[in-house]
Amino acid sequence: MSPDLLMLIGKATLDTLRMVAIAGFIGALIGLPIGIFLATSGRGELFPAPNVNRAVGLIVNATRSTPFIILVVAIIPFTRLVTGTSIGTKAAIVPLTIATIPFFARLVEAAIRDVDRGLIEAARAMGATPMQIVFKVLLAEARPALTLALTMTIVSLIGYSAMVGAVGGGGLGDLGIRYGYQRFMPDVMLIVVIVLIVLVQLVQSAGDRLARRFDKRSRKT
Amino acid sequence: MTVSTSPIETGDAAVVFDGVSKRFAASGQSAAFTALNDVSLTVGRGSITGVIGRSGAGKSTLIRLVNGLEKPTAGKVLVDGVDVGALDEAALRELRRSVGMIFQHFNLLSSRTVFGNVALPLEIAGMDRRAIDERVRPLLDLVGLADKHGRYPAELSGGQKQRIGIARALATEPKLLLSDEATSALDPETTQSVLELLKRINAELGLTVLLITHEMEVVKAVTSDVAVIDKGEIVERGHTFDVFTHPKHETTRALLSGLPGSKLPEAVARDIRPAAAAGDRVVVRLTFFGAAAERPLISRLIQSIGAEVNIIAGTIDEIGSKPYGSLVVAYGADPETSGKADRFFAENGLTVEVLGYVA
Structure with missing residues (x-):
């Protein structure tokens, strides 16, 4: 394999990492509050706003059910x-980023909803404000689940990032399609796949380890 | 216990329920239902008052009205003369910081250490780090878990978790402690030690305790006053000792029947019959309180009736810190023996209940 090709693979890997890191960071930053809102704004919950909750839920579902490749094309004016x-x-x-937000938000919602309702009641009985309950109870207790949610989001992002070659996005997926498939270079395809597998493995095991460290529920005496 | 007639002047009462009803509106598939119906109840300052009832009787709703986790649909709940139902959210939060609460499932944060859990209400109240540290350490000493301050709840036993729950509830130095089935998830031995702790903080800190439970053992062990709740209504209330020794309502009797010593042994229960045949023995339950519980009653009974006495079942116990005994004995049903026995019981002030006859 020529040094040029190796350079290409190196650049593609960096492109993928850059896309995943930036989209993951911004997407999680926006998705987190949306997820918290979804989990706490039902009837009789901390920030009751059932109508807004339904509306946000609808938008989230719509975005999530749009195939990613169609989303990429559909929002081109916005992208520009x-x-x-x-x-x-x-x-x-x-x-x-747009695809990450609803994906992560739903995972956050599930993680927050999983927190024992008794803890919310205990915090209310202590005189906590709804905001204090979110920060001191819900986010703290959901931290292991949130870590896994972020891990899953990044892994999905790595997959999504392979599709943005369609708009000249670059990255490993793009390289695999253009060289591995269209120019029929199976060795490039193989390397691309291996790099992707290694990336996903690294992200997953780092996430798992972090989540385990945050999880204090299963320690034995 | 007395029913309060004036809503704001609560005198010696820490909590007053004044004609309180709570009705849950129908929502989704669940029909509307009345959890509490016109409940009036006073919790004396410094007392340990118990509310006992079966599950679904409305006791959880009752205790949640005190710190405003639920709002009454009619009537008033007064805590130190303050109408809880009329407070806005900010005032309610202020009130809740002066009312501690402990829970059946402890509700400790799994992500926080023992220290962090006890510190939580203080953080919520906006106390600074050093003050929190100074407040939390003696509390951990009080509940006997100072050596566990860096542990996580998952590393503790149920009894230890509830002790942390108690320390947490006491952190803001409340005047009132609400206990929501706090021992129901614990084994009997641990229950006793947690109840001892409640008794101690009641005595040492002068804290008023309102506890709800479905276990008569709990009421018996720690409360001075008790109310029995059934289908959303208070059916009986009074000093714990009086309610235990002279239960009036059927629900109270049913709840009491679960206590040890209150049931006849299987073999006797099977053979007992309502009318006497020749040569039968009469089975009676003797109940005695206070000083009588400490006298050698049986040997004196045998002496005064001059006949054999079988002890079938018996228990000596304390209710509301007063000694109490219950004995089921059998002796000759012939008029002479019975007559002597009746005179002996009358002289000694014993309550006698004839249960039946056995051969």
Whole structure:
């Protein structure tokens, strides 16, 4: 394999990491509060707003049920508005972020809902404000589950990022399609797949380890 | 216990329920239902008052009205003369910081250490780190878990978890402690030690305790006053000792029947009959309180009737810190022996209940 190809693979890996990191970071930052809202705004909950809850839920579902490749194309005007371009790695970050937000939000919602209701009641009985309950109880108790949610989100993002080659997004997926498939270079395809597998493995095991460290529920005396 | 007639002037009462009803509106598949119906009850300052009832009787709703986790649909709940139902959220939070609460399933944060759990209500109240540290350490000493301060709840036993729950409830130095089935998830031995702790903090800190439970053992062990709740209504109330020794309502009797010593042994229960045949022995339950519980009653009974006495079942116990005994004995049903026995019982002030006759 030529050094040029290795350079290409190296650059593609960096592109993928950059896309995943930026889209993951912004997506989680926006998805987290949305997820918390979804989990706490039902009738009789901390921030009761059942109608807004339903509306947000609807938007989240709509975004999640749109196939990613269609989302990429559909939001091109928005992408251009944000980044000034509709092609390239920078442009690819926009649809990746948009897809991450609802994905992560739903996982956050599930993680928060999983916190024992008794803890919310105990905190209310202590005179906690709803915000204190979110920060001191819900987020603290859900930390292991949130860590796993973020892990799952990043792994999905790595998968999604392979599709943004369609808009010239670059990255490993793009390389695999253009060289491995279209130019029929199976060795490139193989390396791309191996790098992706290693990436996913690293993310998953780091996430698992972190979640285990945060989880104090199963310690034995 | 007395029914309060004036809603704001609560005198010696820490908590007053004044004609309180709680009705849950129908929602989704669940029909509307009345959890509490016109409940009036006073919790004396410094007392340990118990509310006992079967599950679904409304006791959880009752205790949640005190710190405003539920709001009454009619009537008033006064805590130190303050109408809880009329408070806005901010005032309610202020009140809750002066009312501690402990729970059946402890409700400790699994992500926080023992220390962190006890510190939580103080953090919520906005206390600074050093003050929290100074407050938490003596509390851990009080509940006997100072050596566990860096442990996580998952590393503790049920009894230890409830002790942490108690320390946490006491952190804000409340005047009132609400106990929601706090010992129901614990084994009998641990229950006793947790109840001892409640008794001690009641005595040492002068804390008023309102506890709800479905276990008569709990009421018997720690409360001075008790109310029996059934289908959302208070059916009986009074000093614990009086209610135990002279239960009036059927629900109270049913709840009492679960206590040890209150049931006849299987073999006797099977053979007992309501009318006497020749040569039968009469089976009676003797109940005695206070000083009588400490006298050698049986040997004197044998002496005064001059006949054999069989002891069938018996228990000597304490109710509301007063000695109490219950004995089931059998002796000759012939008029002479019975007559002597009746005179002996009358002289000694014993309550006698004829249960039946056995051969």
